[in-house]
Amino acid sequence: MLALEVLQGVRVVAAPEALDAARWGDQTVVLRFAADDAFAIGATDTDLADEHAIIVGETAFVGAWLTDDELDAWVIPHIEWPLPDHRPDLAQGFVAGVPAKLWLTEGRTLLLCPAAYAHELSERLR
Amino acid sequence: MTDGRRIILDGRPIPYEDGDSVAVAVMRAGEHPQHGGTICLAGDCGNCAAAVDSVAYVRTCQTRARPGLVVRRHPAVGEPALPAVDKMNLAGYAPAPRIRVQREEADLVVIGAGDSGAAAATNAERQGRTVTVLDAHDEMEVVAVYAGPTIIVRTRGGMLHINAREVVVATGAAELHPVCPGSSLIGLVTARAARQLHAAGVHLGVAVAIGPAPSGVPSIPLQGRLLRFEGEGRVMGVVMADEGSDRERTTACDTVILDLGNSPRDLLSRMSGDLPVTVVGPAADAFPLPECPTTGTVCPCSNVSVEDLQGVWDRGFRELELVKRASLVGTGTCQGSVCLPYVRSFIADRTGGIPDPFTARPASRQITLAEAAAGVHIDAFRRTPLHDEHIALGARMDRFGGWWRPWHYGDHVAEYWSVREAVSLGDVSTLGKLIVSGPDAVEFLERLYPTNIADIRVGRSRYALLLNERGHLMDDGMICREAESRFVLTFTSAGASHAEMWVRDWVDTLGLRVHVLDRTMSLAAINVTGPLAGQLLERVGLSEQPRFLQHVRAEVAGVPCHVMRLSFTGEMSFELHHAVERSVELWRSLMAHGHDLGIAPHGLQALQALRLEKGNVIVGMDSELDSTPRRLGMEWAVKMDKPDFIGRSALARTAQLPDDRRLVGLTMPGMAPIEGSPIWFDHEVIGHVASSFTSPVLGHAVMLGWLKRAPFPEQVEVDGRSASVVRPPFYDPEGSRARA
Numbered sequence: 050m051l052a053l054e055v056l057q058g059v060r061v062v063a064a065p066e067a068l069d070a071a072r073w074g075d076q077t078v079v080l081r082f083a084a085d086d087a088f089a090i091g092a093t094d095t096d097l098a099d100e101h102a103i104i105v106g107e108t109a110f111v112g113a114w115l116t117d118d119e120l121d122a123w124v125i126p127h128i129e130w131p132l133p134d135h136r137p138d139l140a141q142g143f144v145a146g147v148p149a150k151l152w153l154t155e156g157r158t159l160l161l162c163p164a165a166y167a168h169e170l171s172e173r174l175r
Numbered sequence: 176m177t178d179g180r181r182i183i184l185d186g187r188p189i190p191y192e193d194g195d196s197v198a199v200a201v202m203r204a205g206e207h208p209q210h211g212g213t214i215c216l217a218g219d220c221g222n223c224a225a226a227v228d229s230v231a232y233v234r235t236c237q238t239r240a241r242p243g244l245v246v247r248r249h250p251a252v253g254e255p256a257l258p259a260v261d262k263m264n265l266a267g268y269a270p271a272p273r274i275r276v277q278r279e280e281a282d283l284v285v286i287g288a289g290d291s292g293a294a295a296a297t298n299a300e301r302q303g304r305t306v307t308v309l310d311a312h313d314e315m316e317v318v319a320v321y322a323g324p325t326i327i328v329r330t331r332g333g334m335l336h337i338n339a340r341e342v343v344v345a346t347g348a349a350e351l352h353p354v355c356p357g358s359s360l361i362g363l364v365t366a367r368a369a370r371q372l373h374a375a376g377v378h379l380g381v382a383v384a385i386g387p388a389p390s391g392v393p394s395i396p397l398q399g400r401l402l403r404f405e406g407e408g409r410v411m412g413v414v415m416a417d418e419g420s421d422r423e424r425t426t427a428c429d430t431v432i433l434d435l436g437n438s439p440r441d442l443l444s445r446m447s448g449d450l451p452v453t454v455v456g457p458a459a460d461a462f463p464l465p466e467c468p469t470t471g472t473v474c475p476c477s478n479v480s481v482e483d484l485q486g487v488w489d490r491g492f493r494e495l496e497l498v499k500r501a502s503l504v505g506t507g508t509c510q511g512s513v514c515l516p517y518v519r520s521f522i523a524d525r526t527g528g529i530p531d532p533f534t535a536r537p538a539s540r541q542i543t544l545a546e547a548a549a550g551v552h553i554d555a556f557r558r559t560p561l562h563d564e565h566i567a568l569g570a571r572m573d574r575f576g577g578w579w580r581p582w583h584y585g586d587h588v589a590e591y592w593s594v595r596e597a598v599s600l601g602d603v604s605t606l607g608k609l610i611v612s613g614p615d616a617v618e619f620l621e622r623l624y625p626t627n628i629a630d631i632r633v634g635r636s637r638y639a640l641l642l643n644e645r646g647h648l649m650d651d652g653m654i655c656r657e658a659e660s661r662f663v664l665t666f667t668s669a670g671a672s673h674a675e676m677w678v679r680d681w682v683d684t685l686g687l688r689v690h691v692l693d694r695t696m697s698l699a700a701i702n703v704t705g706p707l708a709g710q711l712l713e714r715v716g717l718s719e720q721p722r723f724l725q726h727v728r729a730e731v732a733g734v735p736c737h738v739m740r741l742s743f744t745g746e747m748s749f750e751l752h753h754a755v756e757r758s759v760e761l762w763r764s765l766m767a768h769g770h771d772l773g774i775a776p777h778g779l780q781a782l783q784a785l786r787l788e789k790g791n792v793i794v795g796m797d798s799e800l801d802s803t804p805r806r807l808g809m810e811w812a813v814k815m816d817k818p819d820f821i822g823r824s825a826l827a828r829t830a831q832l833p834d835d836r837r838l839v840g841l842t843m844p845g846m847a848p849i850e851g852s853p854i855w856f857d858h859e860v861i862g863h864v865a866s867s868f869t870s871p872v873l874g875h876a877v878m879l880g881w882l883k884r885a886p887f888p889e890q891v892e893v894d895g896r897s898a899s900v901v902r903p904p905f906y907d908p909e910g911s912r913a914r915a
Binding site: 062170 | 275276277278280336550551552553554555556557558559560578610612613614616660661688690691692694696697698754755756
């Protein structure tokens with residue numbers, strides 16, 4: 050069964066230009082869920098040029114890093130939409146009927162979903 | 176042939192040759208795959224359908240014979256039996272093998288690899304297009320074309336779903352079957368089937384040919400008009416008459432080869448509607464219809480005769496689609512491939528006009544439930560971080576509003592009393608939670624909600640309705656002000672997703688400087704409720720407790736929480752919103768520290784009773800799609816003196832209309848009637864019960880119900896008993912317990 054682990058980070062909703070200019074640590078994986086919405090995995094805080102930005106700790110996503118072979122075997126048969134061609138890129142949609150996201154990089158992919166769906170995703174990708 | 180090449184037909188092994196389909200193997204053994212009827216060996220009719228390896232309605236002409244394949248003929252009368260399942264012992268059955276689904280994107284899909292399909296593919300490739308060709312002979316059997324267009328293909332390895340830009344249907348033509356007495360006998364084959372059988376070395380005996388005789392197949396050509404087939408089970412003779420004459424001629428035979436003409440094999444194109452689907456080749460040809468049949472079976476699949484068609488015609492069903500529905504012609508295994516030309520001819524004969532073919536719907540082939548469901552997922556239901564705690568406490572979990580939630584923990588009345596008399600925990604993690612922040616946050620919320628926002632002080636909260644433009648209730652929840660320009664909004668569990676979209680839509684529509692973050696799944700929440708709730712929270716470190724409708728950030732049992740003081744149950748209540756990963760720790764600490772206070776968790780069943788005693792509405796359960804605040808008796812939550820909010824103009828307009836619908840409180844002695852019970856007055860139904868419960872603390876039934884006829888009476892009848900219309904809340908009307 051897919052082992053999904055909690056992804057610790059910071060969730061930020063801010064003006065898109067402020068998010069564009071934000072600087073993060075080298076180990077931080079920043080996923081832009083939307084132009085004004087980012088999940089910075091591994092981050093603990095950030096400085097932004099937006100005094101009204103919402104910056105909160107986020108522990109409600111779980112995920113697993115997959116090799117390309119694992120992605121092909123476990124995930125691709127369960128998605129009904131085309132993956133983006135570019136890398137890195139974030140893809141969002143249903144995986145086996147569960148709302149999930151794929152952070153696609155060269156050679157490996159982070160599959161993540163809200164923790165509330167972790168059991169469903171794990172069960173369905175068995 | 177080797178001894179290993181045998182299939183099992185009705186429990187008896189029969190041999191087959193290399194390349195045989197099951198149908199050919201069966202006919203080689205001198206049998207019929209069913210109990211009679213014309214064989215086409217092209218997959219067009221249902222006359223060779225049998226149960227193959229326990230799957231019924233498999234076209235055996237499209238199934239390769241292989242060692243040990245188990246074939247069971249359908250009964251001559253009635254349907255094949257469903258597998259017997261012992262419902263008490265479902266665990267004893269092995270799950271059906273999972274059908275794999277492969278998904279592909281394609282430019283042009285050509286269905287059919289015959290001459291016209293190959294030509295279409297070649298032409299498209301010359302134009303630089305990428306072409307995917309699907310043909311049943313290559314075990315790529317297209318069973319449906321859906322909007323998209325999406326093509327559903329049954330393959331040897333499972334199902335294939337292809338999203339295509341364009342589709343070409345090149346499926347050729349089907350051969351006409353005879354409609355006359357005796358058409359269900361064994362020994363009738365189409366010309367193409369005869370050629371196949373002859374090539375496979377199947378002995379046809381004395382064969383006669385009606386229509387052009389197939390080249391290379393020994394047969395005696397017959398001339399004239401076909402009247403009937405004769406025989407007992409198997410054809411023994413054909414009765415013909417010369418054109419223009421009634422004189423009958425009978426020719427003895429073992430096999431009748433029929434070439435009566437063709438019809439377009441266009442089932443897939445007829446289910447394509449206005450999709451980008453092109454039909455080419457014989458599938459697009461307008462073949463002449465056969466003569467109108469006068470007697471015999473038109474639709475062998477549904478056993479519809481000419482007399483049956485005449486019967487529905489005489490009853491006034493005179494359009495093709497109506498004739499189909501009234502007689503069930505064309506609704507069987509072959510979906511009209513055999514009967515459609517004859518039904519069109521039947522109607523043309525009576526109306527003088529040829530009707531268009533009837534619409535086809537997926538699937539064109541009998542597919543198993545597993546194949547149909549392959550790749551389809553049921554809704555995913557969320558779990559709160561306390562899910563396993565609930566299970567360990569004996570909860571009966573059920574699905575509500577997209578979440579698994581505890582309905583009860585074994586005794587909902589005991590849970591009720593723990594709230595009313597001691598302290599109890601409820602898992603309210605499922606509530607919607609949004610953060611709204613920005614310089615225009617106040618202005619935005621003033622436009623969004625019908626209540627005042629600007630006067631909510633930091634650290635205070637307010638209950639609010641969420642209305643749509645028509646002034647109808649969509650959702651409700653709390654507005655908590657955290658800072659001058661920052662708020663936390665809560666919504667109902669079931670309405671949270673829609674509310675989030677609603678909020679975001681209005682942020683965009685109004686063009687205001689507001690950030691929105693949905694924290695519904697990021698934060699868990701525990702409701703600590705009951706007269707001893709404050710005492711429990713003091714034990715776990717919350718000494719500075721917020722007063723009613725206040726909220727604070729504080730640590731509870733070492734867990735950072737956003738503590739909201741409110742009440743849905745009617746008792747002192749504190750909602751502790753906290754990060755999901757700390758939820759189990761917090762729950763366990765509260766349970767442990769409340770042990771001597773009589774703490775127990777409560778499920779939704781108890782919660783619904785508690786809130787009903789307080790007259791608190793559950794959106795979607797007590798409210799209807801067109802419930803306005805006036806109808807709900809909640810005008811106090813609407814500030815019409817505000818210059819604008821969503822739904823204001825509709826409320827101003829409808830306020831002038833008669834007040835003819837109202838959600839009211841009802842009480843009656845004894846047990847509560849079931850929810851949905853009709854409310855009677857003066858021998859007429861004037862409404863229904865939305866929520867009901869036999870109140871333990873009050874000792875009688877309490878209800879919320881709709882009265883939909885003015886003037887509203889003060890006494891009504893429910894469940895054959897008299898009920899009083901009252902103004903809720905039923906319990907603690909002053910609210911002193913919640914504010915304690």
